[in-house]
Amino acid sequence: MSKYTEDDLKKELETKEYEYGFYTDIESDKFPIGLNEEVVRAISKKKNEPEWMTEWRLESFRIWQSMTEPDWANVTYQKPDFQNISYYAAPKKKPELESLDQVDPELLKTFDKLGISIDEQKRLSGVAVDIVMDSVSVATTFKKTLEEKGIIFCPISEAIQKHPELVKKYIGSVVPQTDNFYAALNSAVFSDGSFCYIPKGVKCPMELSTYFRINEGGTGQFERTLVIADKGSYVSYLEGCTAPQRDENQLHAAVVELIALDDAEIKYSTVQNWFPGDKNGKGGVFNFVTKRGLCETNAKISWTQVETGSAITWKYPSCVLKGDNSIGEFFSVAVTNNHQQADTGTKMVHLGKNTKSTIISKGISAGKSQNSYRGLVQIHARADNARNFSQCDSLLMGNDCGAHTFPYIEAKNKTAKIEHEATTSKIGEDQLFYCNQRGIDMDKAIALIVNGFSKEVLNKLPMEFAVEAQKLLEISLEGSVG
Amino acid sequence: MLKIKNLHANINDKEILKGIDLDIKAGEVHAIMGPNGSGKSTLASVIAGKEEYEVTKGNVILNGEDLDDMAPDERAHKGIFLSFQYPVEIPGVSVTNFIKTAINETRKANKQEEISAKDLLKKIREKAELLEIDRKFLSRSLNEGFSGGEKKRNEIFQMAMLEPKLAILDETDSGLDIDALKIVANGVNKLKNKDNAIIVITHYQRLLDYIIPDYVHVLHQGKIVKSGGKELALELEEKGYDWLK
Ligand SMILES: Nc1ncnc2c1ncn2[C@@H]1O[C@H](COP(=O)(O)OP(=O)(O)OP(=O)(O)O)[C@@H](O)[C@H]1O
Ligand SMILES: [Mg+2]
Numbered sequence: 001m002s003k004y005t006e007d008d009l010k011k012e013l014e015t016k017e018y019e020y021g022f023y024t025d026i027e028s029d030k031f032p033i034g035l036n037e038e039v040v041r042a043i044s045k046k047k048n049e050p051e052w053m054t055e056w057r058l059e060s061f062r063i064w065q066s067m068t069e070p071d072w073a074n075v076t077y078q079k080p081d082f083q084n085i086s087y088y089a090a091p092k093k094k095p096e097l098e099s100l101d102q103v104d105p106e107l108l109k110t111f112d113k114l115g116i117s118i119d120e121q122k123r124l125s126g127v128a129v130d131i132v133m134d135s136v137s138v139a140t141t142f143k144k145t146l147e148e149k150g151i152i153f154c155p156i157s158e159a160i161q162k163h164p165e166l167v168k169k170y171i172g173s174v175v176p177q178t179d180n181f182y183a184a185l186n187s188a189v190f191s192d193g194s195f196c197y198i199p200k201g202v203k204c205p206m207e208l209s210t211y212f213r214i215n216e217g218g219t220g221q222f223e224r225t226l227v228i229a230d231k232g233s234y235v236s237y238l239e240g241c242t243a244p245q246r247d248e249n250q251l252h253a254a255v256v257e258l259i260a261l262d263d264a265e266i267k268y269s270t271v272q273n274w275f276p277g278d279k280n281g282k283g284g285v286f287n288f289v290t291k292r293g294l295c296e297t298n299a300k301i302s303w304t305q306v307e308t309g310s311a312i313t314w315k316y317p318s319c320v321l322k323g324d325n326s327i328g329e330f331f332s333v334a335v336t337n338n339h340q341q342a343d344t345g346t347k348m349v350h351l352g353k354n355t356k357s358t359i360i361s362k363g364i365s366a367g368k369s370q371n372s373y374r375g376l377v378q379i380h381a382r383a384d385n386a387r388n389f390s391q392c393d394s395l396l397m398g399n400d401c402g403a404h405t406f407p408y409i410e411a412k413n414k415t416a417k418i419e420h421e422a423t424t425s426k427i428g429e430d431q432l433f434y435c436n437q438r439g440i441d442m443d444k445a446i447a448l449i450v451n452g453f454s455k456e457v458l459n460k461l462p463m464e465f466a467v468e469a470q471k472l473l474e475i476s477l478e479g480s481v482g
Numbered sequence: 483m484l485k486i487k488n489l490h491a492n493i494n495d496k497e498i499l500k501g502i503d504l505d506i507k508a509g510e511v512h513a514i515m516g517p518n519g520s521g522k523s524t525l526a527s528v529i530a531g532k533e534e535y536e537v538t539k540g541n542v543i544l545n546g547e548d549l550d551d552m553a554p555d556e557r558a559h560k561g562i563f564l565s566f567q568y569p570v571e572i573p574g575v576s577v578t579n580f581i582k583t584a585i586n587e588t589r590k591a592n593k594q595e596e597i598s599a600k601d602l603l604k605k606i607r608e609k610a611e612l613l614e615i616d617r618k619f620l621s622r623s624l625n626e627g628f629s630g631g632e633k634k635r636n637e638i639f640q641m642a643m644l645e646p647k648l649a650i651l652d653e654t655d656s657g658l659d660i661d662a663l664k665i666v667a668n669g670v671n672k673l674k675n676k677d678n679a680i681i682v683i684t685h686y687q688r689l690l691d692y693i694i695p696d697y698v699h700v701l702h703q704g705k706i707v708k709s710g711g712k713e714l715a716l717e718l719e720e721k722g723y724d725w726l727k
Contacts, residue, residue: 270533372540381520394663428570429534430531430570431570431571431572433532433533433554434552434566434569434570434572435555435572436555436558437531437554437557437558437563437564437566437583438558438580438583438584438587438640438644439555439558439559439561439587439588439591439644440555440583440584440587441553441555441587442555444583444587448572448575448579448580448583449572449575451575452572452573452574452575452623453573453574454574455574455575456574
């Protein structure tokens with residue numbers, strides 16, 4: 001009889017390799033390594049930016065120079081050498097966007113491998129795609145439909161040219177340059193990213209989606225996303241990414257800023273699958289992200305994320321509930337396997353009265369990985385009747401991994417109601433045997449149990465994204481059985 | 483259908499089954515009785531292929547094929563079904579989703595197409611009716627917060643959906659109220675035919691009033707100490723196990 005114990009289960013989980021480990025060979029225009037004021041200026045010049053933008057970048061750079069890398073997170077790694085990174089890479093061939101024929105065939109092949117060809121995307125349920133390939137957006141679709149509603153959805157570099165008043169007003173308004181080390185760095189050197197503006201009272205008719213990829217070996221990626229939902233508007237924004245397998249560490253330090261004005265709602269969903277490193281923990285993406293949303297009166301922001309990738313993840317999508325009656329939500333599934341380390345969570349800052357926040361965090365750890373949840377719920381003095389509910393569940397596979405929860409609560413108003421629940425469970429041999437006995441093999445059984453565990457969060461994702469997320473969870477934990 | 487020859491099995495180096503012989507033919511119902519800790523559930527688990535148990539001697543043969551090297555899921559694909567004495571909870575996985583996965587995995591292994599949504603629904607409706615299961619129940623997380631009786635009824639519902647060749651019911655009667663016992667027993671009887679076989683593990687005659695066994699075996703300290711017809715169960719009810727020890 002073939003024996004299958006938890007040891008085998010562990011071994012299996014350790015042998016999972018990265019699915020999308022390929023590398024697209026598109027000629028790219030790349031800066032030499034290193035960072036100084038000249039490089040910052042050059043990036044700005046390359047993008048033909050107005051003076052104010054160049055100045056903003058330089059200011060950020062100076063701020064960054066005065067800062068030190070934070071080390072409070074529960075992760076250990078070889079700190080990146082910031083002078084050993086190239087800060088700009090753009091595909092040399094810039095395809096025109098009217099037709100797929102004009103797109104570099106190599107690029108199309110990449111999308112095929114990802115199973116998300118533009119072709120398919122176009123046909124699929126009205127998802128507009130703004131694809132960021134190596135820092136410069138190379139394709140934008142569905143623009144017309146959006147334009148009719150007055151919605152702006154374009155690369156941020158384009159927005160800087162065409163809508164400088166909006167960019168100038170809001171960039172850095174939620175995540176200031178001084179916010180943290182990585183945010184300052186991003187502000188200085190951000191290459192590209194997406195910009196989105198929904199006018200007053202407009203409900204965006206489709207999910208807006210961006211696929212990010214890191215494509216050039218050794219190229220740091222500094223995406224900048226700015227989403228503004230004007231009064232009474234609604235938008236659902238999807239962000240997903242995969243990365244090719246590379247041998248050296250790749251730094252990713254994105255900044256995402258959301259602004260929900262009065263009565264507006266923003267749903268921001270992420271499926272993150274950066275290269276996590278091989279099974280010995282070599283290579284892999286360092287993902288240091290600053291994501292924050294600002295809610296004005298009666299506004300609502302929901303962050304939903306499924307995180308399976310990166311060697312190191314440092315990420316706390318947060319909500320500043322500034323307006324009265326505003327709502328912040330955070331739903332997260334984070335999977336770590338092999339030597340991955342994740343320190344993720346959220347910050348809910350209650351400033352307004354009757355503000356409400358909900359946090360549901362599901363951590364799944366396998367292999368020798370470490371998965372930490374770090375959450376801060378802050379109730380300010382003037383925030384009467386603020387409410388928070390937090391639930392943090394951890395699922396462990398095997399005995400070599402770790403799950404940690406660090407919930408911080410700061411309440412300065414006595415009317416606050418704060419609830420926190422936490423559970424830790426382990427996938428048991430009995431559960432696996434039960435599934436096996438019904439004809440469900442190990443991989444499928446693990447996928448089933450993990451998907452069940454994550455269900456409350458997966459349910460929050462838009463349909464087509466949920467399917468992809470489920471697949472990712474399966475891949476991330478897949479063994480080599482049978 | 484199932485032949486067990488001189489089966490010895492250990493757990494954690496402790497011998498639990500100490501030479502079991504059983505011969506079960508298609509169309510038959512066998513009852514296994516015996517005191518607590520005699521090895522009934524162990525026997526069921528070993529037939530189903532649970533890895534923690536080490537078979538040290540003897541064989542389990544299903545339709546001429548030695549199951550020795552076979553993983554539990556492969557055995558399930560060949561038609562072995564175990565109704566668990568203690569069904570486990572799988573949070574977040576609905577009864578329907580679980581059963582659909584089980585059916586399709588088995589079909590895939592047997593090189594059949596996936597079941598269509600229409601057929602699945604039809605079957606669910608039919609079997610839920612047979613076992614008087616409320617449809618609302620089927621969207622709940624598998625066994626999570628189910629009462630003891632609900633868990634058992636759900637096991638038999640899965641059996642009805644999967645239509646196994648050999649079903650082992652491990653104390654399915656425990657936890658069922660009198661009405662539920664009748665419904666479940668009646669359901670099992672309807673599922674019984676000349677091509678499948680059932681092993682009923684129980685402590686009580688009352689189940690055997692409904693599911694009438696062709697043979698009754700008494701397990702004691704890992705061995706079958708007595709076999710007989712259905713009268714044996716009545717005799718045990720009256721005399722207990724002492725006279726057999
Ligand atoms: N993991 C284990 N380690 C050690 N002993 C075990 C283990 N599992 C079962 N046993 C022992 O094996 C023996 C048989 O157990 P089993 O569950 O098969 O009994 P049973 O006949 O089904 O009893 P019951 O009527 O109470 O259900 C018991 O003595 C039990 O304690
Ligand atoms: Mg038992």
